[in-house]
Amino acid sequence: MIRVAIIGTGSISRAHLQAYALFPQRCEVVALANRHVERANRLKEEFLLDCTVTEDYHELLHNKDIDLISICTPPHTHAKIAADCLLAGKHVLVEKPMAMSLEECDRMLEAADKAGRILSVIGQSRFDDSIMKLKHILDSGLAGRILHAQVEAHWWRGSSYYDMWWRGTWEQEGGGCTLNHGVHHIDLLQWMMGMPQSIQAVISNAAHSNSEVEDLSIAIFSYEQGGLAQVTSSVVHHGEERQIVLQGEHASISTPWKVVASASRPDGFPERNEALQQKIEQFGSGYEPLKYSGHAGQINDILLAIEHDSLKVLIDGREGRKVIELITAIYEAATMRRSVNLPLSTDSLFYTREGLLANAPRFHKKEISALSREEE
Structure with a gap:
């Protein structure tokens, strides 16, 4: 039986608790930690947990009965808490984003390597059948080398969304x-096309x-063999329609699912390649659909690794770091108004949290914090 603790009992912790509850024969939540114990106690009652509650996560570190810790706290706390847990001999599953800087990511990775423990970063979208199917077909080579990717992470949030203090x-x-x-x-783009x-x-x-x-960003990724990807991240898009479209040499494949294949007529103009489309559809x-999806899929993944005494998970700390490197490069490119080459070095202005804070643009002054720290 794998014994689990959860640090941070805000809204995202419910996704972890719901997922752990699917595996009652394999794991048990034995502790919750939150600076405000009344919130943790409410969650304990809601999920009918037989567990301890503490306001100081450090109390969990010396508990030899705890094997795995989910970190569900605000992003600026991830690096220190994760490193503390790893060095205490606990496996760690940390919510996205992994950390606020590459320097913090590197500290987390150093702790995981030193402790010989799993550091996994939440990327529940990989554990989705539509995404797994797209990756399955991409890896088959049927679509050919990807020439262009269109990635649209479209969300919508009202002004009050930013009233939360952090x-x-x-x-x-x-x-x-x-x-x-x-x-x-x-993360999905990197997983499919690399850096x-x-x-x-x-x-x-x-x-x-x-x-x-x-609240809106547009980035262009350039790849070694000439491929391009355009990535839009937004919280201003009504309808929140999200998609990934991969234009290959032989066919286009996308999620939501669609496949289109073209062949060349003698004059170079296109005609539909029905045979290839049918082949891709058949493939x-x-x-085979996933048994568990979303957070449950990722938690199943880390439970399997622990059960088999393995450090191998689909999204480990190094995979999580790649995403932070890409996002850091987007911020650096946008702020400095120039193309940024990868990999980023430790000399990057944005490598550290201090560098990010010193150079990042402030679009507006935050005036409202309707929810205080005590209400978090």
């Missing part, structure tokens, strides 16, 4: 829609006056 600030949230909403699609050579970007705050950070129909 949202809408570089210091506490670490960024805007690119880091906190586009992060999933940026680009360079990034160009623009960011803006178009509609949220109670926020320092961006896709052979995909």
Whole structure:
């Protein structure tokens, strides 16, 4: 039986608790930690947990009965809490974004390597059948090399969304829609196409006056063999329609699912390649759906690794770091108004949290914090 603790009992912790509850024969939540124990106690009652509650997560570190810790706290706390847990010998599953800077990511990775423990970063979108099917077909090579990717992480949030005390600030949230909403699609793009050579970007705050950070960003990724990807992250899009479209040499495949294949006529103009379309559709129909999806899929993944005494998970700390590197490059490219080459070095102006805070643009002054720290 794998014994689990959860640090942070805000809204996202419910997704973790719901997922852990699907595996009662394999794991048990034995502790909750929150600075305000009344919130943790409410969650304990809601989920009918037989667990301890503490206001100081450090009390969990010396508890030898705890094997795995989910970190569900605000982003600016992730690095220190994760490193403390790992060095105490606990496996860690940390919510996205992994951390607020590459320097913090590197500290977390160093702790995981030193402790010989799993560090996994939430990327629940990978554990979705539509995404897994797209990756399955992409890896088959049927569509050919990807020439262009269109990635749209479209969300919509009202102004009051940024009234939460830690949202809408570089210091506490670490960024805007690119880091906190586009992060999933940026992770999926990296998983499917790998890391680009360079990034160009623009960011803006178009509609949220109670926020320092961006609510709209557009980035162009350039790849080694000439491929391009355009990535839009937004919280201003009505309808919240999200998609990934991959234009391959032989066919286009996308989620929501669609396949289109073209062949060349003698004059170079296109005609539909029905045979290839049918082949791709047939190959896709052979995909076996996941037993568990979303947070449950990722928690199943880390439970399997622990049960088999393995450090291998689908999204480990190094995969999580790649996403932060891409987002850091977007911020650097947009702020400095120039193309940024990858990989980023430790000399990057945005490598550290201090560098981010010193150089990031403040689009507006945050005036409203309707929810105080005590109400978090």
